[in-house]
Amino acid sequence: RGGKPEREVPFAQPGSLTRVYCVASGKGGVGKSSVTVNLAAAMAADGIKVGVVDADIYGHSVPRMLGTDDARPTQVEDMIMPPSANGVKVISIGMFTPGNAPVVWRGPMLHRALQQFLADVFWGDLDVLLLDLPPGTGDIAISVAQLVPNAEILVVTTPQQAAAEVAERAGSIAVQTHQKIVGVIENMAGLPCPHCDEMVDVFGTGGGERVAEGLTRSTGAHVPVLGSIPIDVRLREGGDDGKPVVLSDPDSPAGAAIRSMAGKL
Ligand code: ADP
Numbered sequence: 001r002g003g004k005p006e007r008e009v010p011f012a013q014p015g016s017l018t019r020v021y022c023v024a025s026g027k028g029g030v031g032k033s034s035v036t037v038n039l040a041a042a043m044a045a046d047g048i049k050v051g052v053v054d055a056d057i058y059g060h061s062v063p064r065m066l067g068t069d070d071a072r073p074t075q076v077e078d079m080i081m082p083p084s085a086n087g088v089k090v091i092s093i094g095m096f097t098p099g100n101a102p103v104v105w106r107g108p109m110l111h112r113a114l115q116q117f118l119a120d121v122f123w124g125d126l127d128v129l130l131l132d133l134p135p136g137t138g139d140i141a142i143s144v145a146q147l148v149p150n151a152e153i154l155v156v157t158t159p160q161q162a163a164a165e166v167a168e169r170a171g172s173i174a175v176q177t178h179q180k181i182v183g184v185i186e187n188m189a190g191l192p193c194p195h196c197d198e199m200v201d202v203f204g205t206g207g208g209e210r211v212a213e214g215l216t217r218s219t220g221a222h223v224p225v226l227g228s229i230p231i232d233v234r235l236r237e238g239g240d241d242g243k244p245v246v247l248s249d250p251d252s253p254a255g256a257a258i259r260s261m262a263g264k265l
Helices: 032-045 062-066 107-119 139-147 161-177 207-219 233-241 253-264
Strands: 019-025 050-054 074-076 079-081 088-092 128-132 152-157 181-187 225-229
Touching: 019 032, 019 139, 019 161, 032 050, 032 062, 032 088, 032 128, 032 152, 032 181, 032 233, 032 253, 050 062, 050 107, 062 088, 062 233, 107 139, 139 161, 152 161, 152 207, 161 181, 161 207, 181 207, 207 225, 225 253, 233 253
Parallel strands: 019 128, 019 152, 050 088, 050 128, 152 181, 181 225
Antiparallel strands: 074 079
C-alpha cells in the first residue's frame, strides 16, 4: 500500500472516441488470436489507428503472429511505449517475462496487469483497441468489464456443435456485465479442397449461426454472424511467420473473409 494511485483507463472515460472490442472464445485453439491479429492488421492497412492488448495472459501468442516477437516496450517517463508492427501497436505480458517463462498469477495480479496495459501504456489517439481475451469465462473477462464497461464483444467459434456450446456460454457473460455483443465470427469453416472445388467441412457446419441465435435469445438484442473464415494454410503460415494473411495474401479465402469483417467493425 501507499503506492501511487492507479491512473484512469482513458478508454473508459465519457467521450472516449476509441472503440474497444474484446475478442472472446469458449475454448482455446479456435483461432481467436489469429482473428484478432488479422482484424487489427486489416484495419491498420485501411488507415485506422489500432492497438492490440494481448490479454490472453497464459497463452500469449499475439506478438509472434504480428511479427513483434523480439520487440520490447520502452519506458518514457512513467509511461510504457508499446512496440508496433504492421501498423498495429501491441502490448503483451510475454514482453515482460524472460524467455518463454510461464505466467503463474492469480486473479488480482491479472487485474493489475490489465489495468496497467490499459492505463499506463501510451496508446495515443486510437480509433480501435482490440483485446485478445483468454478462452472461457474467467477473471480477465470480468476485469475488462469493470475497467472498460463500454467494451463490446466479438465471439469466435468453430462450426462444431461442442465448440458452439462453450462459445455461447463465454458470450453470455455479456448479459451479466451488460456489454454489447457485436457479432459472432465463425472460423475454420470448411477446407477448400486443393484438388477439386469441393468444400470439406472438417468441423461440421452451423456453429456460428447457433451461437448467434443463442446469444440473440439470451441478450434480447440481435447478434449477427459477421462472417465465416475457411481453413487456409496461408493463415496458419502467416501466423507462424509474423506476416498476417490479410497483408501477405489479402485475396486468399481467409484473407478476403477477414478483410470483409474488419470493414463491418
Ligand atoms: P486461439 O487464439 O483460439 O487459441 P489461434 O489463433 O492460436 O487460436 O489458432 C490456433 C492454431 O490454428 C494456430 O496455429 C493458427 O495458425 C491455426 N488457425 C487458426 N485459424 C485458422 C484457419 N482459418 N486456417 C488454418 N489455420 C488456422
